[in-house]
Amino acid sequence: MPHILIVEDETIIRSALRRLLERNQYEVSEAGSVQEAQERFSIPGFDLIVSDLRLPGAPGIELIKLAQGTPVLIMTSYASLRSAVDSMKMGAVDYIAKPFDHDEMLQAVARILRDHQQAQNAPSTPSTLPRGSADKAPENGNGEIGIIGSCAAMQEMYSKIRKVAPTDSNVLIQGESGTGKELVARALHNLSRRAKAPLISVNCAAIPETLIESELFGHEKGAFTGASAGRAGLVEAADGGTLFLDEIGELPLEAQARLLRVLQEGEIRRVGSVQSQKVDVRLIAATHRDLKSLAKVGQFREDLYYRLHVIALKLPPLRERGSDVLEIARAFLARQCQRQGRNDLSFAADAEQAIRHYSWPGNVRELENAIERAVILCEGKSISAELLGIDIELDDLEDDFAGLPAQQAGNGHEPSEPTEDLSLEDYFQHFVLEHQDHMTETELARKLGISRKCLWERRQRLGIPRRKSSGATAD
Structure with missing residues (x-):
């Protein structure tokens, strides 16, 4: 059983995170500061350390040196996101922004533990893809790509991912909300020569328009009110790695112009600076909107659209993926059963039929939420269609x-x-x-x-x- 150390000074957050991890079969120890962790534990003896960035006394990044190779996952508020990115440059394996949901944390923990175990077992890790790794996929299309599903549309998607990942070409991922665009972006990064460098994910719709340029490109001291010191932006933090811009259709036009310069010239200029600096960034963008139509009406730069549209990957909605929906549903059921301590649950025949026939307008995200609700509410051993809480008419059976x-x-x-x-x-x-x-x-x-x-x-x-x-x- 993996042993995880939580270092967090907020008692409520620390206790909630401990309960979450223990419910998912992890052994957990905790401390309120770096000093307490040093006094109570042998830090290198853990399998993973999850630490807040800002702690009383020494900051969380001090644990990177004390861990002596044990992976460190940094937790941070969005306001401190750039500091977390800096911590990755110092050796943190990843960061997660608060507030995070349970699945986000569990996925990060599982991925880090898996990658660390693989790195320990492998005598050496090549910097490029092993020869032949793109030639054959597992039957379900998962494996190194990490996406569930084996329908024809997804098999074609896996093939494109393997062809595109080793290149440095810009990629535009299109698809409805909830189809898993970030999973595709992560697969492209993990299968690229940049896999050891940071993957910086930015949701363009989540950052206020007044802050987006500063967040992406950084700023100099005095560039605007409150800029008491110069700061690097997220594009600069992704130098050598991959920048994933989710919902890029929400990016303001002025920020689009700056991004175009990054793509054309390979350089950025911080807000308030007159000097440019070179960056080596591979850009992956995603959107659920029709950027070409937005470009025609002046809401998206046409030149940026064509720069992004070098390689376009279109994710099919769940309703077009045939039997994949049941495969995904069963995977979610197994995950939720483990989280809730219910190992005896299965889908009733009417539930499986409802899952197959429902259109799932919210796609994979809606399916996962429906199954989580059903597992919580189920009192017997079989999940009925009624527990899924979906509105469906089954006429063609x-x-x-x-x-x-x-x-x-x-x-x-x-x-x-x-x-x-x-x-x-x-x-x-x-x-x-x-x-x-x-x-x-x-x-x-x-x-x-x-x-x-x-x-x-x-x-x-x-x-x-x-x-x-x-x-x-x-x-």
Whole structure:
């Protein structure tokens, strides 16, 4: 079991983080300062150190030297983000901005522990991709790319990622919100020659317009009110690595002009400075908006659009990924079961059918939230469609009924006549009439692999009235 040290002076944050990690099978120790950590523990003996940047006494970055090779994950408020980036240059393995959600922290911890273990096991780590690593992917397209799904559209995406990653070309990732654009950006970085350098992720929509230029390009002392000292920007912090600009369509036009200079000349100029400095940055941008249309109406620079559009990767929405949705759902269920300490849960037939047929307008993010809610609310061992909390109409069920043996749909009662030659609609009618006297509507729907709403709609269409008898309990 990996042993993690938390160094955080805020008791509430430290306790909450400890509970989160312990629920996910990590052994956890804690301290309120670097001095306390030194006095109580042998710091190099941990598998990972998670530390706040600002601590009473010595700052969190002091742990980098004390750790003697143990990875250090720095936590910081957004206001101190550039300081966290500086800490990465000093040897921190990564940083995470407060406030962070649970999944974000768990993913970071799991990734760092995995990478550290791989680095320890490997005699040497080549600076470039191993020969042949881009030739063959695991069957599910995951492996080194780290994305779940094996549909044709995603297989094509994996192929493009492997071709594009080793280059320094700019990449524009397009896709609806929640489709996993940042996962693609991380895969491109991890498979590139820049993998050991920082990947700096910036959500352009999350930074106030008045601060965006200073955040990206830095500023000199006195450049504006409150600029008491010169500071490096996030583009400069990504020097030698990768800069990921999420929601780049929200970038103000003036900042777009500065970014264009970075792409054309490979240099930046801090706000308030007259001098330029060279930077070596690979740019990956992402958006859910149509940048070409924005360029036509003057809301996005056309020259910047063509600079970004060297390589375009379009992520398909979840509704177009076929059976991937169930594969992803099962992975989320396993993760949530581990988090909630529920190892006995599975999807009922109606839940799997709802997951397959729902359009998921919020994509992977919506699916994950629905499953988390269902795991929390589930009182039995099977998650029903109702627990997912989605609004769905299931009218076309041929694929789900086809090939379903009568004995699987029944409840231990043999049908009074053969069903092998029945049509789909005949089979539905036959099954409902055969079993509705001793089964509730919920049981009927579950055995047929459909929702109660769909059962009612099919009753209406086929003219099968709902009967209540003493043998069936109303529900």
